Amino acid sequence: MLHRGDSETIILAFRAGQKMTEHTAAHPIVVLGQVGAIDFTVGGQTSELTGGTAIRVDTRVPHSLLARTDGTATLIVVHGR
Incomplete structure (x- = not known):
């Protein structure tokens, strides 16, 4: 985890x-x-x-990921106040 406050930043790595x-x-x-x-x-x-590129997903919306190549992405969880 890189940062936590009003948001949380996490690096995701995939094969x-x-x-x-x-x-x-x-x-x-x-x-x-x-x-x-x-x-x-x-x-x-x-x-x-x-x-x-970036994708935004609202609270409680189902989503999934499939790595087509080795790769990384940054996940930002927006906690708000």
């Missing part, structure tokens, strides 16, 4: 083929693509997360 099965978050999140290609599915719609 090609690694999955994060469908789950929800208790707070809104923003996921920033860093390296590699990750399929990010929200509400049945899949987007490619790559370096320089």
Whole structure:
């Protein structure tokens, strides 16, 4: 974890083929693509997360990830006040 306050910042690292099965978050999140290609599915719609792209997911919205290549992403959990 890099920072905690009104938000939490976490680096996620994946190997090609690694999955994060469908789950929800208790707070809104923003996921920033860093390296590699990750399929990010929200509400049945899949987007490619790559370096320089970002996806925002609201509280309790199901989402999943599948790493198409080795890669990293930055997860920001927005706690608010």
